[in-house]
Amino acid sequence: MSIRHVGFLGLGLMGSRMAANLKKKGFEVTVWNRTRARAEALASHGIRVAATPAEVAATTDAFCTCVADVPALDELAFGKDGLLSTAKAGQLFIDFSTVSVALVQKLGAAFGAKGVDVVDAPVTGSKNGAEKGTLVIMTGGSEGAMARAQPIFQAVGEKVIHCGALGAGTQVKLAGNGLIASMLQAFSEGLLLTSKAGVDPRKFIEVVQASGFRSPYFDFKGKALLERDFSTHFSIDLMHKDLSLLVENAAQHRIPTPAAAAMKETYALARAAGKGDQDIGAVVTVHEDVCHHRIGK
Amino acid sequence: MSIRHVGFLGLGLMGSRMAANLKKKGFEVTVWNRTRARAEALASHGIRVAATPAEVAATTDAFCTCVADVPALDELAFGKDGLLSTAKAGQLFIDFSTVSVALVQKLGAAFGAKGVDVVDAPVTGSKNGAEKGTLVIMTGGSEGAMARAQPIFQAVGEKVIHCGALGAGTQVKLAGNGLIASMLQAFSEGLLLTSKAGVDPRKFIEVVQASGFRSPYFDFKGKALLERDFSTHFSIDLMHKDLSLLVENAAQHRIPTPAAAAMKETYALARAAGKGDQDIGAVVTVHEDVCHHRIGK
Amino acid sequence: MSIRHVGFLGLGLMGSRMAANLKKKGFEVTVWNRTRARAEALASHGIRVAATPAEVAATTDAFCTCVADVPALDELAFGKDGLLSTAKAGQLFIDFSTVSVALVQKLGAAFGAKGVDVVDAPVTGSKNGAEKGTLVIMTGGSEGAMARAQPIFQAVGEKVIHCGALGAGTQVKLAGNGLIASMLQAFSEGLLLTSKAGVDPRKFIEVVQASGFRSPYFDFKGKALLERDFSTHFSIDLMHKDLSLLVENAAQHRIPTPAAAAMKETYALARAAGKGDQDIGAVVTVHEDVCHHRIGK
C-alpha cells in the first residue's frame, strides 16, 4: 500500500515541525493534538485537523506519534477514541517519541495483531533539526516496515540508522540521552569549577576542543552557557523522564549504570528547584545558585 | 638565559617519549628516574643520566618533571637531593605532571623565591601524542615564563593553550579529566546496555557519531571496547588519582560536582576489583563481571 | 457492618502468616493466591480457598491484599475476575502491600465509588513479626475506616500508627525502607572496611551499639553478616522495588533524595549480580566479590 496520507499526533516542539515538513514534501497530512489550539495553528498550512486519534487512524495510510511520555502515548493508542480502535491491516505506525521499550513492544503486539506495521523511530537533533528536516532517526522494526517508512523518514530527517528489531531504536535513544546528560554535566562542572577558581572558562572550552575528546556539542552548549542562553531545546523535565526510563530499562536488563543514575538524581534536583521546563543547560544553575557563583563571573 | 640543556625527571609512558623528543629537536638532555633502569634505556639516544634530581638541577638550564602523583613530585622537588637543593636563579621549571593545584603553588613559592620561573603544563593526548610530539599542553604561569618555555613546548606538543596564572593549567586539566571519565563511563554504559538488550552495540556508536554529541574519542574507545583492547593508554589508578584531586579541588572551591564524584566511586570500584593498572577502558569490565555479560557478546 | 469473614489475597512470606493469624483470632478466612498451591497449604487450617479475587470480594465482609508489587495489585484489583468486579458497598479493603501511593489512590477512587472503605496499611517487622503477630502497621485512610479495621490490625500486628489520609501509610513506609537500606549499607561498609583493614569487625559493632546511634537493627544484621546467614527476611528484589517507588515518589514531590538514589543503584548492582532473591544483607557480598575480601576473614 503506497503511503500518501500521513497522520501526525503530538505537536510539541518537535512534532509540529515534523508535521510541517511532511506537508512540504508533498504528503497529505492530518494532525491531532491534545491541546487543539496547537493543531489549529498548522491548519493554515493546508493540514487537516482531526477531532480524535481514532479519526486519524481511520483516515490515513500511516500515522506517526511524537508525544512527551509513556502515559500520553498509551492513552493516545489504547484509550477511548484511541488509534487502536480504528487502525486496520496494511497501515504503518511510526512512533517518534522517546518512551519505554516496554510500551513500544506493547504497541507492536496490539497493532501487529491487527496487521499494522509498527516502527519505533526516536530522533535526535533538537528543535533545530526538526525545523530543518535534518534529524537523525534511530529505528527499530522489520525490514519491510523500514522500507515502507523511508519516504516519511526522508521528509523529516537526513540520516536513518536501523538499529534492529522493534524497540531497538528506543534502546539506542535512551542510552544516547544518558550520554548527552553525562557530557553536559561534566562539561558544566568544568566550566563552573575553573571559573570559580579564577580561570577563564573559555580556556577550558578551548582545551576540550583541542583534545581528542572534543565534540560539536561542547561548542553548542559552551556558547549557550557563557551567554546564559537557556532557551529550551530539550527540557529538564523531558531529560529527567528519559533518564528515568534509561535507569528503569537498565534495571530490567540487570545492568549497573552509575553515570545514568547520578545524572537522574542531578536532574531530580533541578526539577526540585522548579526548573523542569528550562533547557537542560540550566541544570548547572542549580549548582550556581547553591554556591553563589556564576560561570564566567 | 637561553635554554640549551634540559633536564627531564620522570620517565613513565609519557615522560620517556617527551624526553626523547626533546633530544630529537636538538636539546642537550639529562634525565633522572626513580627506577634507574628506565633512565638507562634512554642513554643510548645520547641522553645523559643523572644520579639525583639535585644533579639535574645543578647541570641544566631548565628542568621538566612528569611524574605520577603528588608525593612523587613533592619528594623529587623538596626531598633529600631534591631539585630545590641545587636550583638557581634564572632557571626554568616546567611541571608536566597532573598534580594538585596546591602543590603547583607550593613549587611556585619555593622555587620562585630562588629566582626560578615555574610553569605548570599538564598535557593531554596519551602515549600516542607523547610519541608523536602532538600533545596538547595547557599551561599556567607568567607571560615571561611562557615565552621562555615555548621551544620546549614545541618539541613535545603541537598546541599550547595558556590558561592563566600558575596553577591554571592544572585546574583546566583536572576538569578535563573529569569530562573524559564521564564521557567514557556513559558511553560504556550505552554499549553494555544495548548489547545486553540484544541490540548491536555498533549501532549505538553509529548513532552517537551521527549526532551533535559525536566525538573522536568515541571512535577511539568504541573500537578498543569492541575489540577488547585494554592496552594501557591511561591507567585506572592514574584517573582515580586525578578524579580524587578534582573532587578535592572542587571541595576547596565549594563547588558541587556530582558527575566527578560518581566517576571517582566508579574508579574506586575498578581499583577494588584489582584493575588499577589497566586502561580506563577496562572500567566497564567490572560491570561486565558483575552482570555476566560482555559488550558485543 | 460487623466484620466476621475476611478475605486475604497474596500469600507470600508475609501474607501466609498474616492470614493464619486472622484465622487463629477467630475470623472466618477465605484466601486466594496466584499460585494456588500456596493457598491450598493453608486449607488445612480451616481456611477456605477461593478460585478468583472476585470470589473473595463476593463472599467476605472485608478483604486484605499483601502482594509483591504494583502490577500484581493492579491486576488483582482491576483485572479480569478482579476484586472490583464483585466488591459492594459497606465492605472494607485493607492493602498491606508496599506499592505506589498512586496505586493506593487509584484503589481509593475506584472502590470508594462503590461504597467500599479503603485503607493502606503497609507493615514492618519482616516474616518474624508476621509469624508472631507483632507487626507494626502504618495506616492511611478515614477515621471511620480505621475504626472498622482495628480488629483485623490487632490480629496481625501489635502496633498501629495512623499516619493520615489514604496513602499516608504508604508514604511513611517507603521513606522507612529508604532508611533501612541506608542504615544497612553504611553499616555493611563499616564492617567490610574495618575487616579489610585488619580490625575485628565485632569491635565496630560494639562501638556502634555503645553509641547514641545504636539500633537493635545492627545487632540483628550484624549477627547475620558475621555468621553469613543470608536467609531471606526481605529480598533484594523487593527492596529495589521499594527504593524505585521511593525515588519515583520523591521525584513527583520534587524532593531530592541523594541517599535513596545511591541505595537504589547499589541494589541495582546486586540484582545485576544475580542476587535479587537473596536477603538485603547480601548486598555487601557484591562488594566482597569485587574486592576479594569477606567480612570477618
Place this chain on the structure above:
Amino acid sequence: MSIRHVGFLGLGLMGSRMAANLKKKGFEVTVWNRTRARAEALASHGIRVAATPAEVAATTDAFCTCVADVPALDELAFGKDGLLSTAKAGQLFIDFSTVSVALVQKLGAAFGAKGVDVVDAPVTGSKNGAEKGTLVIMTGGSEGAMARAQPIFQAVGEKVIHCGALGAGTQVKLAGNGLIASMLQAFSEGLLLTSKAGVDPRKFIEVVQASGFRSPYFDFKGKALLERDFSTHFSIDLMHKDLSLLVENAAQHRIPTPAAAAMKETYALARAAGKGDQDIGAVVTVHEDVCHHRIGK
C-alpha cells in the same frame, strides 16, 4: 611511670571540656591551644597554659591532642616547637582527634622511636558527652599503653572499647561517622518527603521508633529538625573532613563505599551552600532551600 601531670592540646568544643574533666578528676593539667585565648579561659580552673606544644611535652607525663584535622595535628606534633622536639622515653601520647590512619601511624613511628607510647583514641558522644565525661572512646595501641591510659580515659569518658593495634580506633571511628551521616541523611529525606507529601513528619518518626531499626539518634535529631534547632554539636565541615578521610581510607584498602561516597558529596553541597560551620542536622536545609519546602511546614 605513674601519670600525674597531663598535657592537653586542642581546646575546641570537645577538648576544652575534656581538659576541664581531667583537672576535676585530680590530674595536674597543662594546656595549649593555637588561639591562646581559648587556653587562657581555662586558666581560672587551676590549669596551666603552655606557650608551645614543645613546652607541654617537656613538662608532662602524658599529653593528649584533640584537634580538627590532619594538618593541625601534623604541625602540632612535627612542626617547629612541636611535641616531637621535647618528647622523651616513658611518656604517653593519646590522640583523641579524628584524623587519618596514616597520620596516626606516622605518630606511632616517630614518637615510638623515642620511647613514647602512642594511642589513638577518637571519641563519640558530641559536646554533651565531653561535658559530662560520658564519651565513648575507641582505642588503638598496645595492651601496655592501654593500661597506662586507663585513668585518663576514665576521667573523660564512660566506656572504652579497645579496637586493636595502633590506628584501629581511628579505623572504627571513621566507619562510625559514615554510618551517622547515612542515618541522618536518609532520616532527613524521610522527614522532608513525608512533610512535602502532606503527612505529619512526626508520624514518620513514630513509625521509625516503633520499628526494629529505631535508634536514640532519631529522637535526638528528629526533635532538633522539627524544632529547627541547628546549634552545632558536630559541624558539617568536620563531618565532611571525616567522610573525606573515610572515602580515602576505603580507596587505600580497595573497598567500594557507595553510601559514604554519596554522603561526602551531599556534605560537599552543604559546604558549597556556605553552611560548613552549621550542625550536620542542617544538611537537609540545602534540600529545603532548593525545593522551597520546610520540614513540618
